[in-house]
Structure formats: structure tokens, C-alpha cells
Amino acid sequence: MESPRRLHLKTFILILIMVLAGPLGNVLLGKAMKQVGPVHPWPPAELLHVFIRVFTSGTIWLGIGSQLVFFAAYMIVLSWADYSYVQPASSIAYAVVALLASTWLGEVVPPLRWVGIAVICLGVFLVGHTHPSTTENG
Amino acid sequence: MVSEFTFFFFIVVFGTTGEMFMSRAMKETGEVKDFRPVALIESIFRALRVRWMWFGVGMMAIGFFSLLAVLSFENVSFVVPVTALSYVVGALGGRFFLGERVSLQRWTGILLVCAGVTLVLIGRS
Numbered sequence: 370m371e372s373p374r375r376l377h378l379k380t381f382i383l384i385l386i387m388v389l390a391g392p393l394g395n396v397l398l399g400k401a402m403k404q405v406g407p408v409h410p411w412p413p414a415e416l417l418h419v420f421i422r423v424f425t426s427g428t429i430w431l432g433i434g435s436q437l438v439f440f441a442a443y444m445i446v447l448s449w450a451d452y453s454y455v456q457p458a459s460s461i462a463y464a465v466v467a468l469l470a471s472t473w474l475g476e477v478v479p480p481l482r483w484v485g486i487a488v489i490c491l492g493v494f495l496v497g498h499t500h501p502s503t504t505e506n507g
Numbered sequence: 508m509v510s511e512f513t514f515f516f517f518i519v520v521f522g523t524t525g526e527m528f529m530s531r532a533m534k535e536t537g538e539v540k541d542f543r544p545v546a547l548i549e550s551i552f553r554a555l556r557v558r559w560m561w562f563g564v565g566m567m568a569i570g571f572f573s574l575l576a577v578l579s580f581e582n583v584s585f586v587v588p589v590t591a592l593s594y595v596v597g598a599l600g601g602r603f604f605l606g607e608r609v610s611l612q613r614w615t616g617i618l619l620v621c622a623g624v625t626l627v628l629i630g631r632s
Contacts, residue, residue, distance in 0.1 A: 392587075398575060399583030408576040423575065444554070445547075447530045448539040451607045460620060463588050470584035478584045481630030485623040486588055492619030495612055 376449070383446040384459050391439040392465035397432030400474060404428070463489050511581070514573040515589060522570030523596040527604055528563030534605075535559065588627040594620045 402408075405422045409415055423429055446455050464486050470476040536554045539547070554560050577586050598617045601607040609617075 395578075395587050396583055399578045399586070402575055402578040405579055408579040441547075443526075444529065444533055445539045445542075445550075447533045448536065448550075451601065451605075454613075460591060460594070463591055466587040467584040470582065474583065476582045476584045479630045482584065482588070482627050485626030485628075485630060488623030488626060489588060489591055489620045490623075492594075492616040492621075492623060495616035495619065 380446060380450050380455075383442045384455070386442040387439050387446070387459045388462040388465055390435050390442065391459070391462045392469055394432045394435030394439055395466050396469045396473060397428055397435060399470065401426045401428035401432060460492070461490055511577065514577045515592075517573035518570050518577065518590050519593045519596060521566045521573070522590070523593040523600060525563045525566030525568075525570060527597070527600045528559045528566065531605060532557040532560035532563060585627065585631060589624060591620055591624045 401423070404426065405419065408419050443455070443459075467478050467483065467486050471478045532554055535557050536550065539550050541547075541550075574586070574590070594617050598609055598614065602609045
């Protein structure tokens with residue numbers, strides 16, 4: 370039986386990896402997709418051209434790599450912590466995404482969007498103060 | 508824009524349902540205690556033998572391609588916070604699909620997240 374302190378520590382470390390790798394991946398994907406151009410799902414032939422443009426982009430693969438690191442950390446932490454704990458606790462990543470998008474990609478983030486993201490983080494703060502596992506096998 | 512709404516719907520619903528299937532698969536696989544690369548690869552292969560994992564991967568793939576589509580014409584700092592709507596789907600799914608207890612405090616947090624997403628949407632127009 371693992372001590373609650375150790376359980377919290379390893380959950381924290383994996384969530385930290387998630388909140389760094391996830392946003393980095395999103396920003397890289399966003400950068401790459403802007404280079405690809407607007408996607409129109411119809412006609413299918415156009416979609417094929419988009420697929421080729423997407424998967425020949427190096428930035429897309431960097432983004433996918435970063436997302437894979439995120440998913441690996443996510444899957445590992447889900448093996449002991451509850452989904453309804455892990456998902457909200459990792460949502461601090463939304464603030465990291467906005468920060469990276471404004472500083473790196475030069476996106477204009479309106480004040481109300483920052484407020485919205487702050488409210489999301491406040492929600493995360495509340496959620497983060499509950500025990501990571503509430504099911505019997507956790 | 509109808510297609511934009513559809514893409515967001517796919518990101519939130521398919522992405523979240525896929526994650527829940529993966530969570531169920533990981534719980535069936537058992538807790539990951541050994542973090543050495545070989546042991547981690549073995550854990551991944553064990554997880555891939557669980558049917559729920561494949562459903563999860565398929566649904567998450569749909570969510571991922573929808574995300575790529577939206578990112579082609581919207582800002583990352585707008586798209587990603589809007590996808591936080593998955594918290595509603597996630598909490599309901601965690602409660603009813605995975606049998607997790609969602610406390611009042613967690614529900615309050617989840618409601619705040621929803622309020623935050625609403626502000627992000629209002630701030631756009």
C-alpha cells in the first residue's frame with residue numbers, strides 16, 4: 370500500500386510533464402496548420418491534398434511528438450488516479466497555451482480571454498485539492 | 508460557421524469519450540509501478556490487449572484530426588480554452604461511465620471551468 374504523500378508526489382510530477390508537453394504540442398500544431406492553410410473537409414480529393422501537406426510538415430511531427438509525451442504521461446497517471454481528477458488538474462495547461470501562443474506565435478489574446486482562462490485555472494485550483502483516487506482499486 | 512461547430516463537437520465529445528475508454532483500459536491493465544523503458548513498453552502492449560483501448564484510440568484520432576482542422580483557421584489561444592468544454596463531458600462520464608465519485612468541490616471547480624470557457628467565447632465576439 371503506497372503512502373498518500375508518495376501517491377500525490379508521483380501524480381504531481383506526471384501532471385507537470387503533461388502541462389508542459391501538451392501546450393507545446395498544441396502550439397506547434399497550431400503553427401504548422403497555419404502554414405498548411407484552411408482545411409475544407411469536402412471534396413475528399415481536397416482532403417487528400419491537405420493530408421499530404423499536413424504530414425510532410427516537420428513542425429506537425431514535432432507537435433505530435435510533444436503530444437505523445439503528453440499522452441504517455443497521461444496514460445501512466447490514469448493507471449492509478451481517477452480520470453475526473455487528472456483531466457481537471459491538468460487544465461492549467463490552458464494558461465500555458467495562451468502564454469506560448471501570445472509570446473511565441475504573436476497571437477493577440479483579448480483581456481476577456483485571459484480572464485476566462487484565469488477562471489478556468491481557479492476551477493482547476495478547487496479540483497486539485499481533492500484526493501487523486503476515489504475508486505476502490507485506486 | 509457550421510463546420511467550425513462540428514469540429515469543436517468532435518474534439519470535445521470524441522476526444523473525451525476516447526480518453527474515458529483509455530482510462531477504463533488502463534484501470535483494467537493495472538497500476539504502472541515500474542518506470543523503466545522496457546517495463547513501460549510492456550505496459551503499453553498489455554494495454555493494447557484491452558478492447559477499450561482500441562475504441563479509445565479510434566475516437567481520440569477523430570478528435571485529433573478535428574483539432575488540426577480548427578487550428579488551420581483559428582488561433583491556438585482561442586481553440587484550446589474552448590476545448591475545456593470537455594470537462595462537462597469528462598465529469599459526467601467519470602461519474603456515470605467509470606463509477607467515480609465526483610465531490611461537490613470538484614463539481615464547483617468544473618462549473619468555474621465552464622464559466623471560464625463562456626468568457627473566452629464572449630471575448631471573441
